[in-house]
Amino acid sequence: MALPAIHSFFKLSVLTFFILAPAARASEWIEYSSNGFATLTHYSLPLNYIASCGCTAESTHYPTAALSQMAFGSSTAYGPACGRCFNLTLLNTFLSVPPFYPSEQKSIVVKVTDLCPLSTTGWCNATTNGPNAAGNYLNFDLAYPSTSIPSNFFPSNASYYGYTDFGVWNISYESVSCNGWEGWNDAAALGSVTGQGPESVCCAADPTNSSNTCTSYSDHNGIA
Template identity: 35%
Template structure:
């Protein structure tokens, strides 16, 4: 199951210092590459209060914490608002499946934290690949239609490729900020290594990953497209 960080209340707590926390893209030990590169993909629902603080009507996704650029409760990371072209290539659970596979362009609005998601989003500063050997993971929002377009019927987890692209290639509209300090400045920034929202805190490590409380988990709805 994929757990997300839609932390409206905690986001508002750090809003007054958000501007002071924005540093250069590479701070905190995060790994943020524009690609092209390899990635894994799943789907989730309950995307209305994403960690970046701005929901959207177009195809959106959460990205693994090591690439997101923040920790649960610290607000937006530098991935917020950036757009990526995702292309499916294979199903790690059905290696004989040959497609058809599709490509979509998504905007990152949410984080997939390490805690609770080690299989897909467990990349850390010391182990920079998840359990499927992928350095980046995208959890595609079902609510805005992206997952339905991207995933073949009966297949809820894929591996493939990603590449950061200009958000002029993304179709959709942004919602209103959910709290003071929300940020999706990556949508107007040049591709990485440029800085958009900036990073917050430090990257997750195997010895000390950020945790989500059980009450936070119970207060939100999570899903993965196909049970395995």
């Protein structure tokens, strides 16, 4: 699976897994509404890289994101969030002082193809017991820079702040049909890697409910 560059210092924590009873394990995953608020970070995902959802390399040619592990629904490989599409709208920066509120709100539709591993610190550390440092239970880690996303997607004010990359944004999110995703008309981008075993799922082209979303790889294999 791809590992977000900005979270590299805590990635090793996800290599230790504990076997829990099925009922306890199921209660760990965060159940989230179809719309709400979250944080947005970004990480480096090489073009044509096969991420944890097992989606084809072609998917990286369009906007994709990793979702924080406990909302993703698995500790390794695919989870129920795989293949789902979300419209993400930038609201304001979280770490800058003062917060930066852009004059124009920018949005992007992304497809979840990867997980952002749980950690003791960082932006993907929310669990059912508490949110991340910004008070959110979801974090989307945008694959960026990307050939599919304009280089000026993130607003900035370098003359005031002295830098352009704010790192962490507060956003609103909405679960949407993947027919609004840029890669919808590219059949190759909607498919799964073949011949890679049970991890090559990518799920339905447009997962919408429990009847066509992935099961949790962790639950299915008894991994917490």
